[in-house]
Amino acid sequence: MQEILTPTHTPATAGKREWLALSILILAVTLLAIDGTVLYMAVPSLIADLSPTATQLLWIGDIYSFVLAGLLITMGNVADKYGRKKILLLGSAAFGLASLLAAFATTPAMLIAARALLGLAGATIMPSTLSIIRNLFHDPIQRTRAIAIWSAGATAGGALGPLVGGALLERFWWGSVFVINIPIMLIILIGGFFLLPESRNPSGQRIDLLSSMLSIAMIVPVVYSIKGIVSSSHIATIMGGLVIGAIAAVLFVRRQRNLAVPMIDISLFKIPSFLGAVLSNTIAIFAFIGLLYFFSQYLQIVRGYSPFTAGLAELPSTIASILAMLVIGFALRRFGRGRAIGLGLGLGAVALVTLAATEQVPSYWGLGIALALMGLGIGVASALSTDAVVAAAPRERAGAASSIAETAYELGVALGIAVLGSIQTALYRASLELPTGTPEGDRVWLEESLASALSHIDSPQLLDLAKEAFAHGMVLTALIAAGLLFIAAVIAWRIIPSGPETMEHTHEH
Numbered sequence: 001m002q003e004i005l006t007p008t009h010t011p012a013t014a015g016k017r018e019w020l021a022l023s024i025l026i027l028a029v030t031l032l033a034i035d036g037t038v039l040y041m042a043v044p045s046l047i048a049d050l051s052p053t054a055t056q057l058l059w060i061g062d063i064y065s066f067v068l069a070g071l072l073i074t075m076g077n078v079a080d081k082y083g084r085k086k087i088l089l090l091g092s093a094a095f096g097l098a099s100l101l102a103a104f105a106t107t108p109a110m111l112i113a114a115r116a117l118l119g120l121a122g123a124t125i126m127p128s129t130l131s132i133i134r135n136l137f138h139d140p141i142q143r144t145r146a147i148a149i150w151s152a153g154a155t156a157g158g159a160l161g162p163l164v165g166g167a168l169l170e171r172f173w174w175g176s177v178f179v180i181n182i183p184i185m186l187i188i189l190i191g192g193f194f195l196l197p198e199s200r201n202p203s204g205q206r207i208d209l210l211s212s213m214l215s216i217a218m219i220v221p222v223v224y225s226i227k228g229i230v231s232s233s234h235i236a237t238i239m240g241g242l243v244i245g246a247i248a249a250v251l252f253v254r255r256q257r258n259l260a261v262p263m264i265d266i267s268l269f270k271i272p273s274f275l276g277a278v279l280s281n282t283i284a285i286f287a288f289i290g291l292l293y294f295f296s297q298y299l300q301i302v303r304g305y306s307p308f309t310a311g312l313a314e315l316p317s318t319i320a321s322i323l324a325m326l327v328i329g330f331a332l333r334r335f336g337r338g339r340a341i342g343l344g345l346g347l348g349a350v351a352l353v354t355l356a357a358t359e360q361v362p363s364y365w366g367l368g369i370a371l372a373l374m375g376l377g378i379g380v381a382s383a384l385s386t387d388a389v390v391a392a393a394p395r396e397r398a399g400a401a402s403s404i405a406e407t408a409y410e411l412g413v414a415l416g417i418a419v420l421g422s423i424q425t426a427l428y429r430a431s432l433e434l435p436t437g438t439p440e441g442d443r444v445w446l447e448e449s450l451a452s453a454l455s456h457i458d459s460p461q462l463l464d465l466a467k468e469a470f471a472h473g474m475v476l477t478a479l480i481a482a483g484l485l486f487i488a489a490v491i492a493w494r495i496i497p498s499g500p501e502t503m504e505h506t507h508e509h
Contacts, residue, residue: 017195018136022146024191025129026153028092031184032122033157035064038165042174042307043297044454049174052108054449058421059112061293062223065413067119068126070219072407074212076127077263080201084128084135089192091124096185103175114178126406130386135199144387151383152325154409160318162296166311211255211263217248219411226418229426264404273337276495277388280341280381282408282415283488287348287481288378290416291355292317294424298474301450302467316368317375324379331380336498341384345489347377352482356475381492382409388496420477425449427473432466 039046039061046052052060079087098121102114133150137143168176225241228234256262269275292314299310324344331340351373358366389405429447438446445456450470457463 013139021195028188029129030153030157033154034161038161038177046174050108056108062417064115064119067116068122069411070216071123073215075123079128083198083200085196085198088128091121092185092188094121096182099178099181103178147387148383151386162314163311166307169307214248214252221245223418273388273496277385278408280488280492281385282412284378284381285412286416287485289413290420293417316372320372320375321379338496338498341381342489342493344377344381349482349485352478356478424473424477427476428469431469431472
């Protein structure tokens with residue numbers, strides 16, 4: 001590996017305290033990632049308790065990442081100005097309180113509101129974790145290792161969510177998946193107070209409120225429109241959301257170019273490695289989390305696994321995403337950054353094709369192998385692309401650059417659930433062939449969603465048809481996601497440099 005250093009200055013290496021501080025940050029990011037997916041296992045019992053509609057169910061699953069993605073850019077800048085440690089600890093306390101509200105929600109609307117508050121609190125924690133890492137680890141090799149561990153925490157957390165959820169749901173009610181957050185947040189608060197250093201942007205620019213509002217307006221209406229497609233909203237509503245999002249994006253970019261200290265440094269996107277890394281990371285997480293969202297339901301509803309067994313069945317992706325850390329160094333030295341990311345994404349595409357090919361096989365092994373390949377490929381691609389994003393920015397803009405990396409991650413999560421969840425629902429409905437004479441009431445529940453049908457219909461014949469349609473929809477959705485990952489692999493291979501700069505490359509301004 002090649003290190004770019006000035007001849008007179010060698011960066012200080014991190015000691016035990018820095019690595020202990022990193023463990024607190026990893027705990028925070030892993031918990032936030034778990035919270036993005038922990039609810040998937042709770043869907044059947046949550047439906048039985050709260051009776052949400054198919055659209056409300058998508059909102060419950062998605063609003064968390066949706067709010068996170070909308071506010072990350074703003075909160076990255078708030079943390080830069082007021083102090084990253086302070087904002088992270090405030091966010092952690094708020095996250096614990098919002099978890100209590102979610103755990104004891106009595107209506108779908110109350111749960112959606114609580115999940116939105118969790119997203120708001122999460123947005124104050126996420127960017128601070130990456131920018132504190134940037135300030136803890138000055139040695140490029142150590143920084144890359146720390147970011148790889150951070151990335152593994154984020155990816156593994158998303159994959160661990162269903163297992164944690166499954167274990168809790170075997171013994172407790174669905175709200176327990178939120179109660180578990182509270183003791184962990186206490187550890188983060190206490191450990192963070194003593195171990196984390198305070199850091200901020202020395203220039204201390206004020207937060208630009210108009211940029212903040214535009215950044216939310218370019219994300220939220222687009223996801224809303226995508227959700228509108230599956231809930232058969234009026235075409236004018238869907239188009240309106242897309243137009244508002246596009247106009248806000250144009251105005252946001254124009255404003256950033258004219259500000260002395262922009263909320264997002266648009267010039268960073270002129271760096272091929274930065275642009276390619278942001279794109280490939282978004283698409284990778286999009287496919288990975290989007291798949292987990294409906295795959296957890298498939299294992300329980302179609303294959304008949306208990307919540308805990310379904311969580312165990314998804315364990316290969318978790319283990320493989322952690323093991324990805326061990327092969328990152330080799331992949332980087334052997335192939336270079338761009339090709340290594342491209343190969344990781346390509347492996348993810350192969351995994352999804354394998355999943356589609358083995359869905360009809362009664363045994364579990366085909367699915368298990370596909371999940372392991374997925375975790376390994378996405379783990380490698382996500383860690384290397386996150387490091388590329390963070391390394392491209394100067395240290396004083398660490399929060400803003402980290403928030404771009406994080407926005408890419410959370411936008412991938414939000415869009416993965418919204419887009420792939422919506423495609424899955426649409427394909428399920430299109431594949432559902434009901435016999436003539438099916439009672440109208442049953443037809444309504446069957447077309448609403450498979451989960452709704454299970455709660456309201458007793459006919460085994462009708463439920464078998466619904467399960468077949470769900471499985472067929474999942475196979476087609478997995479193949480669509482595989483195509484997207486293959487495109488992302490080509491982008492990474494072609495756009496992200498694979499030269500000798502490797503992990504330690506830093507962008508000089």
